[in-house]
Amino acid sequence: MADAAPVTVRATVNGRPVSVQVDPRATLLDTLRDELELTGTKKGCDRGQCGACTVHVDGRRVLSCLTLAATVDDREVTTIEGLARGDRLHPMQQAFIERDGLQCGFCTPGQIMSAVGMVQEGPARSDDEIRERMSGNICRCSCYPSIVEAIRDAQKVMR
Structure with a gap:
């Protein structure tokens, strides 16, 4: 070509x-x-x-x-x-740290960006809805429970 x-x-x-x-x-x-x-x-x-x-x-x-x-x-x-504003992390980044929503960290940037976008589209009403709306993001380390907790926490602050 x-x-x-x-x-x-x-x-x-x-x-x-x-x-x-x-x-x-x-x-x-x-x-x-x-x-x-x-x-x-x-x-x-x-x-x-x-x-x-x-x-x-x-x-x-x-x-x-x-x-x-x-x-x-x-x-x-x-x-x-x-996402961060200077030294101040975005609420989703902070929640991923606090909830230990990462292990190897390779998927974490994509998980966080997708989670922020998901919340901006409209907060999820349940953990099942979070999982469904985040289904395009794969975590090979299987940190899904912590990721869901982080998103649930962050979306309360992001409202």
Whole structure:
């Protein structure tokens, strides 16, 4: 396949304007990690099946491994690095720490980003609803009970 001409993507990433030239076939995940050096977003399956790469685009959770970087031109992207405000963690990040909602930590950025997006869509009314709405995020260490507890705690603070 012939090389494609690069495209310029201008977006707001974690509150800061960025401009980057990328291959039009480049994913948002690879652009975040390789071009913008935001390595908090993880590449798990690279097939949209694990949720480790979840970020927000215009406030909605997306799988960055399935999103072309060119599609976020003139849009707002938030990664795990953009949740905290200085030294003050986002309530979801704090709840994951307090409830020990991680073990190896590989899925944690995607879990947190998905959980924040889920709560912004509307708080879950039960643990079963949390599990259902978070079903696209896989934890290989099986920290699901602690993850559910963290989300339940954080959504009370986020209201």
